[in-house]
Each structure stands twice: as C-alpha cells, then as structure tokens.
Amino acid sequence: MESSLEAQVGPLRLERPTVLASGILGISVEIFGRLHGAGAGAIVSKSISVEPRDGYPGPTVVPLGGGGWINAVGLSNPGAAAFAGMIRDNRTVPIIVSLVGSAPEEFSSMVERFEGCHIAGYEINLSCPHVDDVGLEVGDDPELVSRVVRATKSAASVPVFAKVGLGRSDYLDTVSAAIDAGADGITAINTVQALAIDIEAQRPKLSNGIGGLSGIPIGTIAQRCVAQIHSQFDIPIMGCGGVSTWEDAVALVLAGASAVQLGSALGYGSPDRVFADVNDGIARYMERKGVRSVREMVGRALA
Amino acid sequence: MHETSHIVQVTSVRDETATVHTLEFDDSTMAAALPGQFAMVWVPGIGEIPMSVMVADGGRAAFTVRRHGEATTGLYNLGPGEMMGVRGPYGNSFDIRAGRLLLVGGGTGLVPLMRLISRAPPDADITLVMGARTRPEVFFADTARALLRPRPHCIVVCTDDGSYGRPGLATDAAADELSGGAFDAVYACGPEIMMYKVMRLAQDAGVFAQASVERIMKCGTGICGSCCMGRELVCGDGTVFEAGRLLANPDFGVRYRTKSGEVAYY
Known part of the structure; x- marks a missing residue:
C-alpha cells in the first residue's frame, strides 16, 4: 500500500504536511530553498509590514529550557517592497507571505507589491502578542479582522490564511470573523503572551518585557485550539504550536489540522533534519496504522 | 546547549x-x-x-x-x-591542524585566534599577523607574546598608516608569509573583506583555511535567521567555515543583512 504525505489545506496543495512557521529563519530565499529541499512542504515568511522595521533591542529571543522559548523580536522585517524584490526570482519554493499591519489598506497595498511573485498564499498575522496596534490588537477586534481579511482577499489571487492566537477576546470570534470575510484557512495558534523574569538581574529576560511563549510548553494548548476550531467550523486548519517531533505533528493532525507548522523545533534540531525527521515519522505512523493519506487522519481523535 | x-x-x-x-x-x-x-x-x-x-x-x-x-x-x-x-x-570551532599555522586577525577578530593559540598542539609553529589601523589601536600584542612564548612562533604587527610595525594591510603581510613558506593551515578573523582576501590567498596557495564570520545575531541558536549568509546560518553552521565553502557563498565578502533584514553591501 502506497501512502502519500501530500496535504491539502483547502485550496493549498502541499507535497508534504510540514510547514515552516512564520518568524523562524527570517526572510532569506536561499534559506527557504534549503529548508524546502530538506523536507518543508512550504515556508511561511517572517511577518512583512509596509515599511521596514528594525525590531526591538536584544534580548529578543531567549531559550527557557524544557524546549520552551520566549521572544519579542518586534516584527523586524525589510518591508514589503524590499521583500518582494528578494523573492521575485523564486520559482521553486512554495512561499506563504505573512502580512502584518493595522489598517485594511496596508494589507491590500502589500498584496499588490507581491504581484508577479511566485507565492503559494498569504497568512495574515492577527496574533503577534508583543507589538502595539498590530497582531493581537487587530485579532481582538472581530470587525477589524473582517475588514483586513476582506481587503487581503479582494487583492489576492492565492489562498489567504488567518493566523489566530490567544488574546483578550475569544479567539473563536476572530476565527468566525475571518471565515465570514472569506479566509481560505486558519493557522492556529501563535505564541502565547508570556513574561519570563531573571531573578538575578531582577528584570524581564526580554528587552520588551512581555513576549510570546513558543515550543514544547504550548503544544497541548495548540492541540486544544485546533480541536475547538475543527469541531466548530468547516474550515481547513494549519496547526502550529509546540511541534518538535513526528508524534506532536500527528497529534495536531488528529486534533484537526490539515498541515502542521514547525518553528521553535528549529532551535533544537538541525535545519537539514527537522522536517525530514518529522515527515519520515508521520509516514511510518501512517504505514503502521494503515492510513493512505494525511487527509484521512484530520480530526480523527475527536470524530 | x-x-x-x-x-x-x-x-x-x-x-x-x-x-x-x-x-x-x-x-x-x-x-x-x-x-x-x-x-x-x-x-x-x-x-x-x-x-x-x-x-x-x-x-x-x-x-x-x-x-x-x-x-x-x-x-x-x-x-x-x-x-x-x-x-x-x-557555534562550531576552528579545526586546529598541526605543523605550521598562519593566523591573520584584525581588531576584536583576534579574540578567537588568541583562544586558538591556547588550544593549538604544543609543537605547532605559529605565525600571527595582527592588523590595526594605527598604533594606538594595536592591542593583544603582549597577550599574544605571552601565549606564544613556549612555542616556535613569529608575530607580525601591521598598521595601515605605518605608525607601528610593518606598514600596510594585514592581508599584504599574509600574502608575503604565504609566498615565503609552506603552511599547513591558515585561520582568519576580522573585517570580512580582510577575511575574503586571506581565504582567496590561502586557496590560491592550496593551503587549508578557515575563517570565523560575523553577522547580526539575535537568537544565536538557529531560530531567527538574522545571521543568514547565502544558504548558511552563521550561528548554527558556523561561525567557522572552510575557505572553499566561503568563497562559493554569494554573500561572503559582498553583502550582509541589517537589523530589519534588508540587504546591505560591504
């Protein structure tokens, strides 16, 4: 029996179900190509804004031990025009461009910048937990979510995903607003707002104070959210949060994810091995369980 | 780690x-x-x-x-x-060979070379080329002398303005050393243009060479991608790379990323 690692996330077809999460390994097309060659089914870029951003002073990304990380990078990115120039010659790597901003017009103008670029989709960042006026502050306002998704959808000719996280309002309202506005899929979840204090220095470990928790500690939160979205909405989901092994990836699929994003796992594994190892593990699991496609497993744990 | x-x-x-x-x-x-x-x-x-x-x-x-x-x-x-x-x-570290070693460093790029000296085999014969712009900017000369004293060695201090030691660039001194004798390995750390020239010289001379590269780093652990150089992550794949790999990299000696990730040229 031949099983296939192909994944279908709504209109987005992926040769493999593992995707690089946004914010990880930045904005270099050469690095994207390397990760794609090493097994990633697609690459989500760092979140891109209209204008370039330097981000916060260090420390911006700090390991916490136990496979946990906290970060507040401050959305550093070269801006939409420069990034569009960087990826213009790409023909082979499925790049999903993550967009961040505070007004609907910013999103449509950024999409226009990417016209002519070979990209697989957009992911709207509605959940960055550590920058004012964008990310979670947009995600917490379902009416604004609706306008942002609509603006992006109307400008884009490729699938649009909305990335949600745990903010002040019920994230399921954000999901609902994004779906009503025409989102092709949901990415869940982003990092979870957190604070880590250094007791010797007697101050936060990050220059920004508040940051986003990622890695192993948030894996089960991600499973819960993916399962909730899957059970309440008819929408494809890219699961994200705490995936470092093939077991974590399978668990997210069984919770309801059609594909799985990896991020912090790159911090404890080789960029040349992490995706292949997870893909191989999923394939062996499917073989053992007599499953022919990733699609058959989506949401099976809660069916 | x-x-x-x-x-x-x-x-x-x-x-x-x-x-x-x-x-x-x-x-x-x-x-x-x-x-x-x-x-x-x-x-x-x-x-x-x-x-x-x-x-x-x-x-x-x-x-x-x-x-x-x-x-x-x-x-x-x-x-x-x-x-x-x-x-x-x-990050990784220098592959320290035996025999005659040529070390070329500039400014704080001398730091890993000092550590290299302290870890080199006791009978390694070390030539150290130290570059600085002017005399007041020369440092580590005494530190290097103390570290090298127990072994066969030679120290060449260069200043760009000729105010101390050998006048001219460290790369010129390195070229002279390489043409004057058979080295078993070359190690460089300093300004990237200097390292580029030293790697090129070593490759032309057919000598094993490595350089320790610097880029903007935020995480240090292969997550953020700030330090990308072509397909390489300087933090995780380096910071030490062999000459052949560096000279084949389209970014090495040419361009780097700023804090925002925009491309800038040397």
Whole structure:
C-alpha cells in the first residue's frame, strides 16, 4: 500500500504536511530553498509590514529550557517592497507571505507589491502578542479582522490564511470573523503572551518585557485550539504550536489540522533534519496504522 | 546547549585601547568554550550581543569588546562586580591542524585566534599577523607574546598608516608569509573583506583555511535567521567555515543583512 504525505489545506496543495512557521529563519530565499529541499512542504515568511522595521533591542529571543522559548523580536522585517524584490526570482519554493499591519489598506497595498511573485498564499498575522496596534490588537477586534481579511482577499489571487492566537477576546470570534470575510484557512495558534523574569538581574529576560511563549510548553494548548476550531467550523486548519517531533505533528493532525507548522523545533534540531525527521515519522505512523493519506487522519481523535 | 542564560559577575576590566576593554569573569561553561565559539551576552537593561569567548587564566573566561553601538558600549562600561547574562557557548570551532599555522586577525577578530593559540598542539609553529589601523589601536600584542612564548612562533604587527610595525594591510603581510613558506593551515578573523582576501590567498596557495564570520545575531541558536549568509546560518553552521565553502557563498565578502533584514553591501 502506497501512502502519500501530500496535504491539502483547502485550496493549498502541499507535497508534504510540514510547514515552516512564520518568524523562524527570517526572510532569506536561499534559506527557504534549503529548508524546502530538506523536507518543508512550504515556508511561511517572517511577518512583512509596509515599511521596514528594525525590531526591538536584544534580548529578543531567549531559550527557557524544557524546549520552551520566549521572544519579542518586534516584527523586524525589510518591508514589503524590499521583500518582494528578494523573492521575485523564486520559482521553486512554495512561499506563504505573512502580512502584518493595522489598517485594511496596508494589507491590500502589500498584496499588490507581491504581484508577479511566485507565492503559494498569504497568512495574515492577527496574533503577534508583543507589538502595539498590530497582531493581537487587530485579532481582538472581530470587525477589524473582517475588514483586513476582506481587503487581503479582494487583492489576492492565492489562498489567504488567518493566523489566530490567544488574546483578550475569544479567539473563536476572530476565527468566525475571518471565515465570514472569506479566509481560505486558519493557522492556529501563535505564541502565547508570556513574561519570563531573571531573578538575578531582577528584570524581564526580554528587552520588551512581555513576549510570546513558543515550543514544547504550548503544544497541548495548540492541540486544544485546533480541536475547538475543527469541531466548530468547516474550515481547513494549519496547526502550529509546540511541534518538535513526528508524534506532536500527528497529534495536531488528529486534533484537526490539515498541515502542521514547525518553528521553535528549529532551535533544537538541525535545519537539514527537522522536517525530514518529522515527515519520515508521520509516514511510518501512517504505514503502521494503515492510513493512505494525511487527509484521512484530520480530526480523527475527536470524530 | 540551549539552557537559559545565567548571570555572571565581571571580576576585572583591562584597557586594551581607548575604545576596547577586556572583561574577565568566573564561569566554567564559558572557560570551556572552543576557539571560534561565541556567547550571547546580555547587558541587563541595554541589549544583547554575540561575543567570541576570549582566553583568561584559570577557570575564567573573558570578552573583549570595542564600544561602538548601544549594547557594545553598555558592555564596555561594565565594571568589576557588575552583572551580565551569558548563554552558550554556541557555534562550531576552528579545526586546529598541526605543523605550521598562519593566523591573520584584525581588531576584536583576534579574540578567537588568541583562544586558538591556547588550544593549538604544543609543537605547532605559529605565525600571527595582527592588523590595526594605527598604533594606538594595536592591542593583544603582549597577550599574544605571552601565549606564544613556549612555542616556535613569529608575530607580525601591521598598521595601515605605518605608525607601528610593518606598514600596510594585514592581508599584504599574509600574502608575503604565504609566498615565503609552506603552511599547513591558515585561520582568519576580522573585517570580512580582510577575511575574503586571506581565504582567496590561502586557496590560491592550496593551503587549508578557515575563517570565523560575523553577522547580526539575535537568537544565536538557529531560530531567527538574522545571521543568514547565502544558504548558511552563521550561528548554527558556523561561525567557522572552510575557505572553499566561503568563497562559493554569494554573500561572503559582498553583502550582509541589517537589523530589519534588508540587504546591505560591504
């Protein structure tokens, strides 16, 4: 029996179900190509804004031990025009461009910048937990979510995903607003707002104070959210949060994810091995369980 | 090696030049760092920067910092008894060969080369070329002499303006050394254009060569991608690379990324 690692996330077809999460390994097309060659089914870029951003002073990304990380990078990115120039010659790597901003017009103008670029989709960042006026502050306002998704959808000719996280309002309202506005899929979840204090220095470990928790500690939160979205909405989901092994990836699929994003796992594994190892593990699991496609497993744990 | 950062206390500060300090501290983790490995160094309230680990006596380690931006100035200004956070050591290290070694360094790029000297086989014959712009900017000459004293060695100090030692660029001195004798390995660390020339010279001479590369780093652990150089991540794949790999890299000696990720040229 031949099983296939192909994944279908709504209109987005992926040769493999593992995707690089946004914010990880930045904005270099050469690095994207390397990760794609090493097994990633697609690459989500760092979140891109209209204008370039330097981000916060260090420390911006700090390991916490136990496979946990906290970060507040401050959305550093070269801006939409420069990034569009960087990826213009790409023909082979499925790049999903993550967009961040505070007004609907910013999103449509950024999409226009990417016209002519070979990209697989957009992911709207509605959940960055550590920058004012964008990310979670947009995600917490379902009416604004609706306008942002609509603006992006109307400008884009490729699938649009909305990335949600745990903010002040019920994230399921954000999901609902994004779906009503025409989102092709949901990415869940982003990092979870957190604070880590250094007791010797007697101050936060990050220059920004508040940051986003990622890695192993948030894996089960991600499973819960993916399962909730899957059970309440008819929408494809890219699961994200705490995936470092093939077991974590399978668990997210069984919770309801059609594909799985990896991020912090790159911090404890080789960029040349992490995706292949997870893909191989999923394939062996499917073989053992007599499953022919990733699609058959989506949401099976809660069916 | 991704455990959380720990706080260490500066035990002493040494003036190297008017703008360069060496800060020593007690820490067994950093004292064990290999030549070329680096630490992410946190100056609480100011910033965090990658620093190559400098040699120090006993179970101590050190950082040698030139004040330049906010974080390096914050580190430079730390005095004895003050705290800094360190995590790592991260990255790979020099492949230290036996025989005749040529070391070429400029400025704080000499730091990993000092550590390399301290870890080289006792019978290795080391020629050290040290470059600086002007006489007041020369440092580590005494440190190098002390480290090299027990072994066959030669030290060539160059200043760009000719105010001390051999007049001219370190790369010119390196070229002379390479044409004058058979070396078994070349190691370089310093300004990227200098390293590029040294790697090219070594490759032309058919000598094994490595350089330790510097890029903007935020995480130090292969997550953020700030330090990308072509397909390489300087933090995780380096910081030490062989000449052939460097010279095949479209970015090496040509361009780098700014804090925002925009491309800038040397």
